[in-house]
Amino acid sequence: MISLTSPVETWAHRWPAGAKLAGLCVATMVLFAADGLIFHAATLFGCIALYALPGHVFLLAGLRRLFVLWPFLAVIFVWHVVTGTAIEGAVIAMRLITAVGLANLVTMTTKLSDMIDVVKWLATPLRAFGLNTRALELSIALVIRFTPALAEKGGQLTQSWRARSAKRAKWQIVMPFTVLAIDDAEHVAEALKARGGL
Incomplete structure (x- = not known):
């Protein structure tokens, strides 16, 4: 990330x-x-x-x-x-x-920490109703962090395809890209679980 x-x-x-x-x-x-x-x-x-x-x-x-x-x-x-x-x-x-x-x-x-602080402040009324806002704060951070990482991996997959084929990569990289995204999500989930989760 x-x-x-x-x-x-x-x-x-x-x-x-x-x-x-x-x-x-x-x-x-x-x-x-x-x-x-x-x-x-x-x-x-x-x-x-x-x-x-x-x-x-x-x-x-x-x-x-x-x-x-x-x-x-x-x-x-x-x-x-x-x-x-x-x-x-x-x-x-x-x-x-x-x-x-x-x-x-x-x-x-x-x-990123400053943006999370803003989200935490905006979610203050929700905590008054007993809702846990940590998941919201973490999800926003993960979206912001993962978007460029996934875009970079998509670019790498496209380059790998071009190195092996004269045709342009289209739907063929969708499945490996999905597998990479799921693999990253599993690693993050395991890391969160090892640290006590949410």
Whole structure:
């Protein structure tokens, strides 16, 4: 498992995690409430500018993490071109890139422990009803940590396929990828059980 936190120190690293997560929620609601093509083009440009401010190293690291969106963008593009709604497709694509980009920006500039502290604070009312919130806190941490790890393993499987075949890897890597994910989940479950579980 790896951390999403950027090694490049930026101005956003010093902002409170709660403020960044609240700002992300507001920005996402605004993105989904607006439909204008110019508005979404401007917000996408602004998002890219935020990545570029700390320097090219941070910009390239952020863009690499957004590259995983290309299959979804390709499906959106093809569908809307076929249905004759290219402008609507462009709005949806820019909305998706901007929303994920802002979320990625928050995770790159916020420590995982700080985000868990925010979740713990938000879940305080649930503990008043006797609910154990440790599972919620841990599950969020695991999702954030495992997502890039699984994406990296998927990339390794694709590279292994390309080394053995001239054809592009498609559904053939789904099963080994699933087995790898289950194997990682079992290892984590055993580690949690050995430490007392939840």
